Amino acid sequence: MVDLRTPLGSEVLDLHAGDLVALSGRIYTARDEAHLRMLEEGIPFNPHGAAVYHCGPIVEGTRIVAAGPTTSARMNRLTEFLLDAGVRALIGKGGMSPEVVEQLRGRGVYLAFTGGCAALAAARMRYAGIYFEDLGMAEAIWAFELDRLPLTVGIDAHGGDLFGEVLARARMKCQGLW
Amino acid sequence: MMHDPADPRLLEAIASATEQALFTAETRLPEDVKEVISRARARETNPVALREFGTIWENMMIAERARVPLCQDTGVPVLYITIPPDIPLTEGLYKALAEGVRRATYNVPLRPNVVDPLTRKNRGDNVGNGMPAVHVRPGDHLRITVLPKGAGAENTSRIVMLLPSEKEKIPEVVAETVCLAGGRPCPPVVLGVGIGGTFDLAAALAKEALLLPIDSMDPYEQHICDRVNILGIGPMGLGGDTTALAVKVQQADCHTASLPVAVNVQCWAHRRATVEVEIPW
Secondary structure, eight states, X not given: OEEEXXXXXXXXXXXXXXXXXXXXXXXXXXXXXXXXXXXXHOOSSOOTTOEEEOOXXXXXXXXXXXXXXXXXXXXXXXXXXXXXXXXXXXXXXXXXXXXXHHHHTTTOEEEEOOTTXXXXXXXXXXXXXXXXXXXXXXXXXXXXXXXXXEEEEEEOTTSOBHHHHHHHHHHHXXXXXX | OOOOTTOHXXXXXXXXXXXXXXXXXXXXXXXXXXXXXXXXXXXOOOHHHHHHHHHHHHHHHHHHHHTOOSSSOOOBOEEEEEEOTTSOOOHHHHHHHHHHHHHHHHHTTOOOOOBOTTTOOBOSSSOBTTBSEEEEEEOSSOEEEEOOBOHHHHTTOEEEEEOGGGGGGHHHHHHHHHHHHTTTTOSSEEEEEEEESOHHHHHHHHHHHTTSOSSOOOHHHHHHHHHHHTTOOOGGGSOOSOSEEEEEEEEXXXXXXXXXXXXXXXXXXXXXXXXXXXXXX
């Protein structure tokens, strides 16, 4: 188990797909609408070494009720500008496209958090701010302070993609079954 | 004797039972679901998958203890109602069910997920045109079963109109659905399979199959489940021995020239709960 803390630096380049990590420090949530807004208006937080979490949480006031990951693939075509700006880690579920795997090369990693585990995530986070609040609860950018969130390196900075490997094997088996 | 359909005590009891069922479903997995997750975890040999199962289990415990939703995608409300002969099926009954959903949205709380399909406008209370989805059957008691359905899994569901000569292809259709879905539906999944009926009935059967207890499978369901698990997609698509926790099949007779097959994909957080309404007289 590797302990990571934001802001992230070149230590993420040493990780390999399949490694188990625990992430602490500040992260920022962003879904479809937040990505589109950032593309238009700029990134409202310091992106250097930042971690962006694909998540639309349930928050009551400043109490985080549930904050599990959403499907990252929806952000496939909306991600490159974040990496260009210095973002080092994307967090979500389900993995991302071969294009994003290439964009991460030499720059950053994709960390998988277990889908559906929103209560556990909320228990390891506290509220640290909000941007683009007018987008609504699910689509706003929330700043959360993490305490050792258990994550798996899904895509590393060397082109290693655990999701891609698993799916390629599954497809071969699917064709071979009949 | 028929009861007064507009009796406010009855409508209040229905709203309250709906809210209670949603609270239970969102915060606490049913025992049969916990059982199959526990069995799958005990069988797992892949270290990444074991870590995923550990996280899933811990999340379940935290949600139960803190009485908070397991997952932030609290789904859209799908309700199955049985009504006894002395309770008339009225517009008021539907309104009471919607009121229960509205209250659960504020009180559990649930994420407001229901939007207009084209304008994407969100009213904020999970109630709208056709929502909650309500399915009514006659029964001995007034019972409300809720199956809140998240989008990740629902979006990977599929319907295929096979030829009557292609019944051997049914397990293939199911496995192919799971293969196309990969990690998106939050595996290990539960698969509801509807066989027969018509285009629409097959889909309804597939969803109803998810209401059946999943801690036992008949030989046909087990056969399909084994086929799916050969894929090795594992928890969250990160690889592992269990891709499907269970397969449940429901069937209906169909046209001699048709063989509709629907697969309703459900995430590991297979949330459902039933509450019997206390008739207030």
